[in-house]
Amino acid sequence: SFLFRLFPLREHGMNWRARPLTCQEIQAFRKSKEVMDRFLRAYKLMLGFYGINLVNEETGELERAENWRERFENLNRFSHNNLRITRILKCLGEMGYEDYQVHLVKFFLTETLVEETLPNVKRSALDYFLFTVRSKEKRRELIHYAWQHFKPQSSFVWGPRDKLQKYR
Numbered sequence: 329s330f331l332f333r334l335f336p337l338r339e340h341g342m343n344w345r346a347r348p349l350t351c352q353e354i355q356a357f358r359k360s361k362e363v364m365d366r367f368l369r370a371y372k373l374m375l376g377f378y379g380i381n382l383v384n385e386e387t388g389e390l391e392r393a394e395n396w397r398e399r400f401e402n403l404n405r406f407s408h409n410n411l412r413i414t415r416i417l418k419c420l421g422e423m424g425y426e427d428y429q430v431h432l433v434k435f436f437l438t439e440t441l442v443e444e445t446l447p448n449v450k451r452s453a454l455d456y457f458l459f460t461v462r463s464k465e466k467r468r469e470l471i472h473y474a475w476q477h478f479k480p481q482s483s484f485v486w487g488p489r490d491k492l493q494k495y496r
Contacts, residue, residue, distance in 0.1 A: 334370040335419035354422055367423055374416060378403055380435065388428035390435045400445050410452035417460035430466045433457045437470065441477035454486055468495065 336349045357363045372382050375390070379399025383389045393399065403409050413436070420429045436457055440450040454474060461467040471487045472495045478484045484492070 334367075334374070335416050337415065337418055337422060339418075349422070358424055364423070367419075371416065371420070371425075371428070374412070378409070378413070388425065388431040390431050400439070403446055404448040407448065407452075410449060410456070413449075414452065414456045414460060417457055421460060421462045426462050426466070429461050430463070430470065433461055433470055434473065437474050437477070441474060441479075458486065 336353075339348055357367070368385070375382055376393060377399065379393045379396035379402075381391050381393045383391050413432075417429050417432060420426070420432070433453070436446065436449060436453040439446045440453050446453075458467065458470055458474065461470060468487075472492055475481065475484050475487060475492045
């Protein structure tokens with residue numbers, strides 16, 4: 329699949345014929361400016377497909393694109409996009425773009441829980457996207473953010489309530 333080539337991982341995806349990456353290959357990719365430039369272009373291309381713009385290449389900050397309404401409609405209608413987004417998030421972590429992971433997950437948490445524009449992405453954002461974030465601390469912050477905006481808060485199952493209440 330074209331997505332496997334753009335966003336390779338160290339695990340099998342849906343295409344069992346595709347060979348997972350090795351740690352050595354990932355290190356070689358990360359050292360190649362050409363590969364990393366292509367990776368960034370692929371990321372921006374997919375973001376555009378989902379109605380999202382990369383605002384800042386240094387930080388990974390995102391915003392809605394002008395065509396976000398029609399693109400979000402597509403995201404809500406076709407759940408296979410959620411698998412693709414999970415793959416992209418995992419690959420961002422492999423390629424050393426952990427900050428990008430955080431921004432993309434927070435973007436989807438905001439759109440699903442705060443803005444409520446992507447109701448059909450909510451479960452994937454909570455069950456899968458959140459847990460692709462490599463940094464334990466950042467993941468905790470995102471889980472706390474999700475808990476703060478989840479309705480009803482008493483039904484939030486993605487973290488222990490006592491720790492979420494004490495979290496600073």
